[in-house]
Amino acid sequence: MSLVTDKLTTKSLIETGELYSEMTEINRSLINISNFDFFYGEKQALFDVNMDIKEREVTAFIGPSGCGKSTLLRCINRMNDLIDVARIGSGKITVNGVDIYDDRVDTIELRKRVGMVFQKSNPFPKSIYENVVYGLRIQGISRKSKLDESVERCLKGAALWEEVKDRLDTSGLSLSGGQQQRLCIARALAVEPDILLMDEPCSALDPVATAKVEELIHTLKDRYTIVIVTHNMQQAARVSEKTAFFYLGKLIEMNATDQIFMSPEKEQTEAYISGRFG
């Protein structure tokens, strides 16, 4: 059954409990990437990537700059569609069983399901309130009570509510870097995605703000499937259950995070995490 093209059916199935057993099953694979090749123009950026990303787990992508980890992340919600020269060589990515590069898939619906937080925090130059409800407003939702409820829920979800509840009408840009990034997470939560993609969300933050975002990731993983790209290996070790190591466009190794950091199978992985290159 296709979750992306058949939203209503899925929803009613969840409500009636028919999907209940399947949804609660631990380690169900949510994102499946198979034999995925990806090109920027003539340059191949990803080589034959295969991986399974489990539901309600945090999966970290690590690897040196230019290894293709961000590229793969942006393929999962088709943000790479925006780049003119980007194209898929072969293979496919399925989310919930649906091939997301199928022509019939609506990228708008897909991106509502697969939210994204960017490396550079990019709140809109609007009020905090309007930032959070943006995704709902563009869906045509304008009932005040619904928007208010969503703002409070998402800001609480992003651990920002206590800090900003008295100044929801001030500009999102007036917040500190870490607060801005949490605002971006709150904004992504508002459209109620299943999956959150995070592209180096802490790379521009100080250690205190980073710790807050990491704490947040811990609480979010109960309800969302999170894929995080990070340059910071300690961070990967702290927040993730699974870690995937990329090098030169190839997935070298993917395993439980403990396994990767304690006893990696591949020599390249070992070399990277012990700091001998990268």
Added chain:
Amino acid sequence: MVTKEMETLSPEALSLFGKPTKAKLIERVVFWGFRVGTYFVLACAASIFIDIFYKGGKTVFQSEYPFINVEFLTGSPQTLHVFEHDGASYELSDSDFRVFKEEAGVSIVSDTYAYSGGGIWPCIVGTVLLVVGSMAIALTLGILSAIFLSEYSKPGKVLNAVRLSILNLAGVPSIVFGIFGMGMFVLAFGWNVSLIAGWFTLAFMVLPIVISASEESMRAIPQGLRDASLALGASKWTAIRTNVLPYAMPGILTSSIIGVARVAGETAPIMFTAAYALRDQLPWQGLEHWYDFFFQGVMALPYHIYVVSAKIPQNEYTSRMQYGTAFVFLFIVAGITLISILLRIRMRKKYRW
């Protein structure tokens, strides 16, 4: 110069005070060069403004109540009659002269000066109509094409060629646009000399400015805002409408300020397409159908200045008219510019980065 406390310093330390070297001299000369150049430009601009304000002010303002020459601002251009009657000298515009003659009951011989009486109200109306209409057309077409160029089109040779042509179009002399407008709108489309032909001609003339500046301001919007909206499930157009256009608008308006000044001031493009040297009726008078409004010629301030300074015999009376018109014209352009600037400031405040 060596002062008392400097005597205690070592020779190395003293050398820090230095002598006038060649580099210092050049520095000074260059600095004065810049300064003199700037002052010269300012002096030229100031003398033009002062000349127009001084001489034009005498036409626009008057010493007795209501201090503003109402007839000049609200009347139509008329012939001026200058004559002496019962030992007093009179300067009356045509309509007043007829009334005066009626009341006096005698025939009066007067010197007549064309265009030197009455006012310039039809020219003011015409210029405002031309500016508003052509800017509306130019902004609509310009923003549409700028959105297409900066957001939708694929970068490549074709796009570069299009951009280059647009830039080149900005350098085309305005008389060429005037002749193009006459050939295209007046003759080929059969619109005759009309407001709408003038609108399109002027709009085409400022389009290059509007397009390139709008495109520039849209490309200056961080890609992150577009990405963020798309990642939240916005369509491309929604992202542009909510997160590109509103923030690009101040920049687009800035560019259109230049456009407005150009449109208001150009004579050549409207000479063959929209402007009448003299028209008694105001644009909303004597219309048979509502759409006739668009197909009528109008008077315009720059063309009126041209007519009174180049097309009729010159004398002290026409010179008053010229300066008065120039004064009002400057005032209107300044007013339009001021409105655009205020609008821009308000928009900038609304979206603070």
